[in-house]
Structure formats: structure tokens, C-alpha cells
Amino acid sequence: MARPPKSGKPLVAERRYNAQAEQRAKPAPKKRASRKKAAPRKRGLVGWILFPFTWALRLILRLTWKLGVVVALLIGAGVLYFASQMPPIEAIVDARTKGSVTLLDRDGAVFAWRGDQFGGMVTADSVSRYLHDAVVATEDKRFYGHFGISPRGIASAVRINLSEGRGPLSGNGGSTITQQVAKLLCLGVPYDAATWKTEAAYEDDCRRTTIWRKVKEAIYSMGMEVAYSKEDILTIYFNRAYLGAGSRGFEAAANRYFGKSSADVNPAESAMLAGLLKAPTSYAPTNNMQRAVDRANIVLGLMEDQGYITPEQARDARARPAQLSQAAQARAGGYFADWVMEQGPDFFTRDTTEDVVIRTTLDQRIQTAAETALTSIFETKLKPSSKAQAAVIVMSADGAVRGMVGGRDVRASGVFNRATQARRQPGSAFKPFIYATALDLGFSPNDMIDDAPLTINVPGSGPWVPENYDRKFKGPITLTQALYESRNIPAILLSEEVGRDLVRTVAQKFGIESDLAAGPALALGVSESTLLEMSGAFAGILNGGSAVQPYGLIDLRLKGETEPLMDNIGTGLQERVIQQSAARELTYMMSQVVARGTGTRAQIPGWELAGKSGTTNSARDAWFIGFNADYVIGVWMGYDDNSPMTGVTGGGLPAEIWQATMSHVVTGETPKPLPMDIPGPSTTGGVLEDTGIVADGQIMDVLNNILGGLGN
Incomplete structure (x- = not known):
């Protein structure tokens, strides 16, 4: 039996068969399960007790990270703000509001200084490498590894302060070199005579320690790290640090103590200069040389430990410690210098805003003769308990004063001068x-x-x-x-x-x-x-x-100038x-x-x-x-309170002081x-x-x- 011809539509039986097959093949749709709420977990007694604490902790954690983000943004904004305000370093290496006076003797040698000396700008690269390394080793060995502040150093300082019974911010500060520079710059606040009566008051205010000031100092320091290189920060430090005896900056200090540039100081001298940073007055070699040497030896040990100098260099520096220059050692003519300062106008002496050089009539050999003679007579002819005073003047026939001692303390300055002020x-x-x-x-x-x-x-x-x-x-x-x-x-x-x-x-x-x-x-x-x-x-x-x-001032000129102003x-x-x-x-x-x-x-x-x-x-x-x-020498002796002396006449001890002085002259x-x-x-x-x-x-x-x- 022949197959029926194919047509475009399937037979009814086929359609029925296929539909049933598809129906059997297609799975029945699943009924959507209804979601039932989980029954609350029973906390139990402990859970209820801890519940307030855990809830508060979760809240704190949620708030902390948000607050941290806000604080970080504020700190970052502060750092960027301060960084944008930083001036060129050339503008801030010398912030003195007053100048200085350098006094020269009749031969042109320096014998005294008045006011804060600034020896001229130096850079971290121009100073002696020994000095550069001594400062870093002593003040901030992690200087090249931090971003302006050292949390590790701060934590260590707080621990030391608390262990010694002080407040956490009293005593050791854990300050980096950058933070020290920030303090020297007074966190960017310039001196204002209307706010502070003196520079000393301004600097004291800048050194005040409070929580807010420490925070601002930290942010300012990080701003410096953004604006300046490490060597730039060191350059500011080398020029702004106070180093005792009226020296502002290491160039002035090297000249003041050693009679040389900061570029030429050796390891022993560098260590002594760096040691001054801890306490400039206490460790000044002109005040106590042994104390200065002891401090320098500590600095040498730090330099050796950190690999800046060899053990042989350290031993050599300890064996041959730094020595003061002849002018610094003599500290001659303090009374004379005070008197000469009175001979010029105040705007070029006591109140000068310029650096001034005064050439004088002082003869340091004669000055030493007068000092030696007076000291010798008092040590050998008077009782140690004696309160008697004396004064000596040595003068040329034309009135040029060659030497002056205004009291028994021959090295004093800035005190009552019995040679010029006592009327007797x-x-x-x-x-x-x-x-x-x-x-x-x-x-x-x-x-x-x-x-x-x-x-x-x-x-x-x-x-x-x-x-x-x-x-x-x-x-x-x-x-x-x-x-x-x-x-x-x-x-x-x-x-x-x-x-x-x-x-x-x-x-x-x-x-x-x-x-x-x-x-x-x-x-x-x-x-x-x-x-x-x-x-x-x-x-x-x-x-x-x-x-x-009588005169002591020969001429007065501005530093660096050749023509005198008077x-x-x-x-x-x-x-x-x-x-x-x-x-x-x-x-x-x-x-x-x-x-x-x-x-x-x-x-x-x-x-x-x-x-x-x-x-x-x-x-x-x-x-x-x-x-x-050639010379007139005058000697006076007596008590400051005008009380009588016993057994003293002008032909006695004063004549002996005169004879001893003239013999040296x-x-x-x-x-x-x-x-x-x-x-x-x-x-x-x-x-x-x-x-x-x-x-x-x-x-x-x-x-x-x-x-x-x-x-x-």
C-alpha cells in the first residue's frame, strides 16, 4: 500500500502523539515555596548581658572608619596647605630682627661680639661632612626614613617621660629634625613686635608645648617634607639653630668658638658643635670646656655606632678634643667692648638691625697684661673672702684706650663697669x-x-x-x-x-x-x-x-662694606x-x-x-x-658700698697692680x-x-x- 504523499502539515494523529510526548517531556512547574521568618535565636543570660557592649562596639567600628577617613582628609588638607605656604629657604635661614656687632682690636683681629651673630648662609652640602653626619647621628638617626614625624620616637619619649615621673609631653619630646625646624620657624608664625615685646618672649611662646600645638607641629612638619627635600630641611636647621654665645647657625658658631668656617671643622669640632644642640648655654665651651668635651665624646660614640666615622677616627677625636680659638679662649675686653658700644649711635650698636663691624683701639696684649696683673694681686695679696673691687685702664698719650678692666671678674661683660661708671x-x-x-x-x-x-x-x-x-x-x-x-x-x-x-x-x-x-x-x-x-x-x-x-672706637662700618659710616x-x-x-x-x-x-x-x-x-x-x-x-695706667681699688678698707693706701696694692700691669706692658x-x-x-x-x-x-x-x- 502506497504511502500518502507528504504535505506541509502533520497528520492529526501525529499532532496528538507529538503533543502528548511534549507534555510528558516538559516538567511540571514548581510551586514557589513561601519564605518563612527564622525564629529569633535565643541569647541566653550571657547574650543579654553582653548585648549592649557588642552593639556599642559595632557602632564604634562603623563610626571609627568613617571618622578616620575624615581625619585623614583633614590632615592631608592641612599638609597640603602648609606645603603650599612654605617660602624659599633663602628667605628663612636668617630671621633675626636685630643685627650684630663684631668688634676688632687695633690689629684687626676679632675680640668680642655683641648681639646674635649670623655667619652667612650655609647649605647641608657646604658644611663639613663630619658636621652634617654629627647632627643627623645626634638629633635624628632616622631622619632619612621618616615623613616628618617619628611615631616610634614619640612613643619612646613618652615612655621615658612617664618612667621619670614627668608628664607625657614634658622632657623628652621625641622630635625629629623636621619638627625641630618647625619649632625654629614657629610653625610659620612670624615675629610681631606688637604681639611680643622681645624676640626672647616670641621664642619662648614658640617653644610652648600643648596637645594642639604638637598636632599642628606634626602637620606642619609633614608639610615641610612635601615642600622641601631632606637636605633643604637640614640647610634651614644649620642656619637657624641657636648654639650659644650669641651664635645663630653653625657658621657663626664655628667662627665664634674655633675661628674657622663650618666647612673646615674636623670630627672633634663637629661633635662639639652638634653637642650644643641639646643645651647651648650649658654645653658652650666658653662656659665649661670639660662639660663640652664630655658631650662631644657622646656624639662621637653615636657617629661611630652609626657608621659615620671609623673607630680610629673616634679614638683620635677623643684623644685630641676641640680647642677654642685664641679670641674665644681669651674672652678679653668685655668691659671695653661694653664701653665702645656706648660710643656709637644706638641704631648702629645696641639696636642695630644691620650686621656692623667696629674697629677699636684695644691692644689684646695690653688687655691681657691688665687682667693678669689684677687677678694675680687679688689672688696673692687679699683674703679669698674679701669683697674689695678694682679697676684698671691703660691709655695712650692721645687718649686711645688700649685696655680696660672694670672689676675683679675680668671676663665679665654687661655688668657694672667700675672704670667708667663708678664715681669716687x-x-x-x-x-x-x-x-x-x-x-x-x-x-x-x-x-x-x-x-x-x-x-x-x-x-x-x-x-x-x-x-x-x-x-x-x-x-x-x-x-x-x-x-x-x-x-x-x-x-x-x-x-x-x-x-x-x-x-x-x-x-x-x-x-x-x-x-x-x-x-x-x-x-x-x-x-x-x-x-x-x-x-x-x-x-x-x-x-x-x-x-x-678718651676713645675706643676708631671706625664703624657695615659688614662686607669697605667705607666706614663713622x-x-x-x-x-x-x-x-x-x-x-x-x-x-x-x-x-x-x-x-x-x-x-x-x-x-x-x-x-x-x-x-x-x-x-x-x-x-x-x-x-x-x-x-x-x-x-708711652702709656698712662690708672688703678682704683675700693668697695662697691663705699665702706672703709683696712690697711690699703694708693701707694700700696693699687701701686702694685699698676707695677704688675706696666711690667707686662x-x-x-x-x-x-x-x-x-x-x-x-x-x-x-x-x-x-x-x-x-x-x-x-x-x-x-x-x-x-x-x-x-x-x-x-
Whole structure:
């Protein structure tokens, strides 16, 4: 049977069969299961107890990471802000608001500094490699590995502070070099005179430690790390760090202590400089050399441990520690430097905003001679408990001051200067001006004068009866003898004869600027004066009768400039006061004071010397002022409270200090004759006697007690 022809549609049976097959093959759709809520888990008693804590912990964790993100963003913003505000390092290496003064001696050598010194900008690459490594090894050995702060260092510092009973932020700070630089920059806050009265107050405020300030310091430090390279940060540190003795930066310190550049310091010197960072004043070698050496040895150990120097270099540096320069070691002329600073205008000295260089008249050899002499006499001739003070001035005949000591502490500065500020009675050291007046009027050193009892009626006071120092009278004697024996009666009689007003005028023209007594006691030196004035007046006698203006400043210029802004050249010699012949005769008379009078302790074998002693009532003041052919030396001794000394006269310890000073000054020199004339015969032919109104012997006890003991 033939198959039916195929068509496009399947047969009904096929369709039915296929549909059933498909129905059987297709799985029945699954019913969607309904979700049932899980029954709450039973916590139990422990669960309920812990529930508040676990809930709070989950809340804290959720908040912490969000807060951490916010804090990180704020810190990052702060770091970027500070980084954008950082100025070029050249603008911040020297932030002093005042300048400095460097003082040079007569030969051009530095002997003193005033104000904060800045030696000029140096870089981390230009300083000695030893110095570079010493600073890193000492202050921040992880400097090249951190990002401005060291959490490890901070944690260690907090642990040390707490273990030593301090607060966590007191004592050790764990600061990196970057943080120290941030403090030096006061976290970017500049000095404002309206806010801080002084730079010191500003720096103290910058060093205050609070939680907020430490946070700001950390952010500022990281900003520096973004803005500057590590070597840039070190460069700022090398220039801004304070290193004691007025030194700002390592260049100034290297010059101050060692007289060399920071590029040339060796391992021992580098270690000593780096050691100053811990405590600049305590470890300054000018204050305590042994302490500075001990600190330097610690720094050398750190450098060796960290591989910056070899063990052999460390041993060599310890065996040969750093030594101060000659100028730093001498610390000479502190009183002199203070006095010279007063001779220039304040805007170029005390208040200068520039770096100034002052050339002076100081001779460091002579200055050392004066310091050595005074110290030696006090150590050998006075009890250790003595409170007596002394002052010494050495001056050329033209008024140029070559040396000055203003007290027993010969290294002091910035203190009371007894050579220039103490106004004391000169006693018989005033008498040469009486004789200068008489000689200028035509008197001769060989003229006779009567050393006899004298009574003078003082208007408003009654009769005054002075006495000689030895309370004896010698009758007719020469003016020369009257001076070298320092007789009071002849001096008073001569002053009355030539006229007190004229004596006063001569003394003032010679440079005694103090108010001089109006009565007859003027002759006994009862008017106060300074050692500087008296020494300058004696220089006028030495130079032949012309007044001098004592001076120490030669010229003043800005650092780096060649032309001076001011000078005192030619200011020493002033107008003539007495004739040269009178000055030469007076010099002869004063030479006899040293040769056979009250000043014999001032003698130096082979040298012609002249001088005059002076002792006031009860030895409250003792003086010796004298000269050779080149220099005047003045010495004063006494108590600051003007109390009496025991057994001290001008011809005693002051003369010995004078002799010791002059001996050092003339060491190695050939003796020179004094500029003097030996007098001829007397020209008056008689004896100068009392021609005033004489009382009938009444003695005024009060005046006699005050003035009668003046002499010697």
C-alpha cells in the first residue's frame, strides 16, 4: 500500500502523539515555596548581658572608619596647605630682627661680639661632612626614613617621660629634625613686635608645648617634607639653630668658638658643635670646656655606632678634643667692648638691625697684661673672702684706650663697669692739677712752701683746720717734695694762692667733667670722678699739656662694606691746657713720687716712671695713676658700698697692680726716657706761707674727721 504523499502539515494523529510526548517531556512547574521568618535565636543570660557592649562596639567600628577617613582628609588638607605656604629657604635661614656687632682690636683681629651673630648662609652640602653626619647621628638617626614625624620616637619619649615621673609631653619630646625646624620657624608664625615685646618672649611662646600645638607641629612638619627635600630641611636647621654665645647657625658658631668656617671643622669640632644642640648655654665651651668635651665624646660614640666615622677616627677625636680659638679662649675686653658700644649711635650698636663691624683701639696684649696683673694681686695679696673691687685702664698719650678692666671678674661683660661708671673721690690723685696750675703761672718745682699748721675760715662753716696724712708738719719744703710726699697743707696753701677757680678750670679742661668742690677742700680731692676721667687727665700731662678725649672706637662700618659710616680719627687730642714747659716740669715732679715718694712700689728697674697716689678718708678709695713715655695706667681699688678698707693706701696694692700691669706692658721693650725737664733754681726767692685769715686755733672736729685724713 502506497504511502500518502507528504504535505506541509502533520497528520492529526501525529499532532496528538507529538503533543502528548511534549507534555510528558516538559516538567511540571514548581510551586514557589513561601519564605518563612527564622525564629529569633535565643541569647541566653550571657547574650543579654553582653548585648549592649557588642552593639556599642559595632557602632564604634562603623563610626571609627568613617571618622578616620575624615581625619585623614583633614590632615592631608592641612599638609597640603602648609606645603603650599612654605617660602624659599633663602628667605628663612636668617630671621633675626636685630643685627650684630663684631668688634676688632687695633690689629684687626676679632675680640668680642655683641648681639646674635649670623655667619652667612650655609647649605647641608657646604658644611663639613663630619658636621652634617654629627647632627643627623645626634638629633635624628632616622631622619632619612621618616615623613616628618617619628611615631616610634614619640612613643619612646613618652615612655621615658612617664618612667621619670614627668608628664607625657614634658622632657623628652621625641622630635625629629623636621619638627625641630618647625619649632625654629614657629610653625610659620612670624615675629610681631606688637604681639611680643622681645624676640626672647616670641621664642619662648614658640617653644610652648600643648596637645594642639604638637598636632599642628606634626602637620606642619609633614608639610615641610612635601615642600622641601631632606637636605633643604637640614640647610634651614644649620642656619637657624641657636648654639650659644650669641651664635645663630653653625657658621657663626664655628667662627665664634674655633675661628674657622663650618666647612673646615674636623670630627672633634663637629661633635662639639652638634653637642650644643641639646643645651647651648650649658654645653658652650666658653662656659665649661670639660662639660663640652664630655658631650662631644657622646656624639662621637653615636657617629661611630652609626657608621659615620671609623673607630680610629673616634679614638683620635677623643684623644685630641676641640680647642677654642685664641679670641674665644681669651674672652678679653668685655668691659671695653661694653664701653665702645656706648660710643656709637644706638641704631648702629645696641639696636642695630644691620650686621656692623667696629674697629677699636684695644691692644689684646695690653688687655691681657691688665687682667693678669689684677687677678694675680687679688689672688696673692687679699683674703679669698674679701669683697674689695678694682679697676684698671691703660691709655695712650692721645687718649686711645688700649685696655680696660672694670672689676675683679675680668671676663665679665654687661655688668657694672667700675672704670667708667663708678664715681669716687680721687683724694691726693687730684693734687697734680694744683701744681699744674702753679707751674703754668710761673712757679718752679724748687720753690719753697711752708708745711705748717693751717686754719682757714670757711664762710658759713667757720674755721677749718686740715692735717697731713701723717699728722706731722715739716716746715719749709720744695713744691716737688710737697707733691712726692703728698703733703696736704702745701697743696691747700698753693691752691688758695693760685686761686681755686683757676685750679678748677685747669682740672675741667684736662677732662674732669664732674662737679668740683667750691671750698678749700677742693685741693684734697673730695670731688667725685671716674677712673676714665682721671686717667685721661693724666694723659694730658704726659703728652705735654693738651687735653684728650678718651676713645675706643676708631671706625664703624657695615659688614662686607669697605667705607666706614663713622670714625673717630683725630678725636683724641684736644686743645692745649697748660704750657709744654709746665707739663714737662710737672712730669719731673711726679717722677719723684715713684722714685722716692708715696709710689715707690710702682718702680720698674731701668724705667723712668711718673705717677701719683691717692687715698681718701678711712681708705674708702685708693688710687694710683701714672705713666711711662708711652702709656698712662690708672688703678682704683675700693668697695662697691663705699665702706672703709683696712690697711690699703694708693701707694700700696693699687701701686702694685699698676707695677704688675706696666711690667707686662713693657716686657721686651727698650726703656724710654720720660718727656720731662729737671728744674732750675727757685724763681720766687721766698717761702709761700698762709696769708689768709687764721682762726685762733679752734678745730672743727666734724670737718677734720672727714677731710683731715686725706692724703698719701
